Amino acid sequence: MIGRIRGVLVDKSPAQALVECSGLGYEVDIPYTTFFHLPETGGEVTLHTHFSVREDAQSLYGFAARVDRDLFRLLIKVNGVGPKLALAILSGLDADQFIRCVEAKDANALVKLPGVGKKTAERLLIEMTDRIGQLEGQFGVSEPQLSDTKARAVVQPSATDEAESALIALGYKPQEAAKVVSKVAQDGMTREALIRSALKSMIPTGA
Structure with a gap:
């Protein structure tokens, strides 16, 4: 498991970062909330990562804050939520905002995210209510976004x-x-x- 990567940011887009580490360039899929934290290309970057291996692909997902990575791991355990949808959720809401949605049972905010229908939103509220306790103590550690x-x-x-x-x-x-x-x-x-x-x-x- 690749849990963290630190290196030089070679290239970036809202959906992906290319990080060079020890001569290797790693393509890391990221949510928009992480994109906003990235330095200018050529700068050093550290990302908390989740490595996924499937029969047809190997993917590396990166996040500026560990709480976002851990929330991503909880999201992909929800029935019907894969990595792509989990990234979309974390692109529209950071970890703190998502947790507030769950605590307030706010399905309306979730259905405004692309790919999240009413049934998926209700499923997220039900299943994540029992899981967000695993993130206890991690809030407030996200790096501040640029104004x-x-x-x-x-x-x-x-x-x-x-x-x-x-x-x-x-x-x-x-x-x-x-x-x-x-x-x-x-x-x-x-x-x-x-x-x-x-x-x-x-x-x-x-x-």
Whole structure:
């Protein structure tokens, strides 16, 4: 089991990070909440990982905080929730927000996530209620995300298109992605800030 990886961030996208460690480049699938924590390419990065081996593939999933990795492991144990859907859930809600949804029995916040229907949301609330106790003591350890103000420091003209593509890849419909990105976009915002603001507008931060 590969539980953690530390190395140089060679490349990054909202869905994947390429980390070079001891001469090897590891492709690590990540949720958006982890993407926001990544340093600039060329910087050192540490990710808590989950290694999955199937008959047709070997996949490495990475997370900025251990609590997110551990929550991912609990999510994929839920009937009908695979790694792809678990990443989608953690892209829209960080660990603290997800736990608050479960504690409040807030299915409405969960169904706003792409790929999560009413039945899946209800199943998550039922099965995760008994499992979140395993995460006790891990809250508050997530690294702080960059504020939108800091993230806007660099002007990226293509940020809107990249943000829309990222949301579509997550599962949102093209028209929906374009509409919400247009609504939250401000001059000078980076792709990271746009995606974060778009997700926040789709899923209330109080979730």
